[in-house]
Amino acid sequence: MAKKKKRKPPAKKQSAKREYGYPEGIKSVKPDDEFSFQCSLCGDCCRKVKESIMLDSLDVFRISRYFAQIGNPVQAIEEILTEYTTPVPLTDLGYPIFLLNTKGPKDECVFLQSGRCSVQPAKPRTCRLYPLSAEPGNKEGNFNYVIDSQKQHHFTGPKIRVGDWMDENFSSEDREFTALEYKVSAELGRLMRGLKEKDVDDRRILFPIMLYKYFDFDLNAPFMPQYRKNIEALKSALTGMIER
Numbered sequence: 670m671a672k673k674k675k676r677k678p679p680a681k682k683q684s685a686k687r688e689y690g691y692p693e694g695i696k697s698v699k700p701d702d703e704f705s706f707q708c709s710l711c712g713d714c715c716r717k718v719k720e721s722i723m724l725d726s727l728d729v730f731r732i733s734r735y736f737a738q739i740g741n742p743v744q745a746i747e748e749i750l751t752e753y754t755t756p757v758p759l760t761d762l763g764y765p766i767f768l769l770n771t772k773g774p775k776d777e778c779v780f781l782q783s784g785r786c787s788v789q790p791a792k793p794r795t796c797r798l799y800p801l802s803a804e805p806g807n808k809e810g811n812f813n814y815v816i817d818s819q820k821q822h823h824f825t826g827p828k829i830r831v832g833d834w835m836d837e838n839f840s841s842e843d844r845e846f847t848a849l850e851y852k853v854s855a856e857l858g859r860l861m862r863g864l865k866e867k868d869v870d871d872r873r874i875l876f877p878i879m880l881y882k883y884f885d886f887d888l889n890a891p892f893m894p895q896y897r898k899n900i901e902a903l904k905s906a907l908t909g910m911i912e913r
Contacts, residue, residue: 694817694818695816696818700814700831701831701832702831703828704800705825705827706823707823707825707826710784715778717776718771723766723767724753724754725766726846727846727892728794729746729754729767729883730746730892732788732791733745733749745884754770755768760858764854764858764861765875769793780792794843797838799817800816801814801816803815803847814831814835816831846893857878860908864910873910877903878903881899881902882900882903885899
């Protein structure tokens with residue numbers, strides 16, 4: 670009598686569960702959650718960052734102002750964007766974002782010098798919040814937090830409360846800008862779709878976006894009042910193109 674073939678045991682499921690909506694190693698956290706983290710000044714979080722760090726209007730403003738304060742020959746925001754970033758269309762409508770340039774075989778941040786951040790007092794919000802990030806929640810004034818634990822060697826040392834970390838590194842100016850930026854992006858997207866439907870030239874659309882979102886700022890004046898004024902001017906300019 671022929672022996673029955675043994676059935677292969679079912680493949681084991683991966684033990685590491687991936688949270689819905691996030692890559693493995695990234696998960697949502699609450700303000701009262703805790704994590705272990707201690708900066709070892711290894712510079713590892715500044716390497717292998719090609720096409721992963723976006724500079725928004727506030728980031729560029731702060732870096733430009735810092736350069737002016739320390740006497741760097743780069744004097745204008747346009748020069749910062751030209752020398753240190755690469756423009757990338759975020760959507761098929763051509764909405765621009767700026768990704769921080771990298772250098773060398775390890776794709777190091779362009780601001781990393783001798784293993785240290787050369788713009789530390791004005792480093793981008795993405796870097797300041799690491800290993801956390803934030804985005805506006807469903808309710809006004811609320812934010813959702815996410816932690817990136819992919820580089821496990823960073824997660825040693827004392828326990829840190831998420832809310833305390835964000836209070837220290839996510840300023841009131843950051844919160845105000847981030848909330849408004851998310852809201853504005855949706856409005857600008859709607860206006861750009863309207864302009865595309867009217868076959869308005871891409872360059873005509875791009876010029877006021879670059880002017881009001883990035884270039885038209887006085888580095889010696891507070892950022893948010895200028896940003897709010899510029900956004901209203903930008904929406905008015907794009908609306909005017911639609912109505913012509």
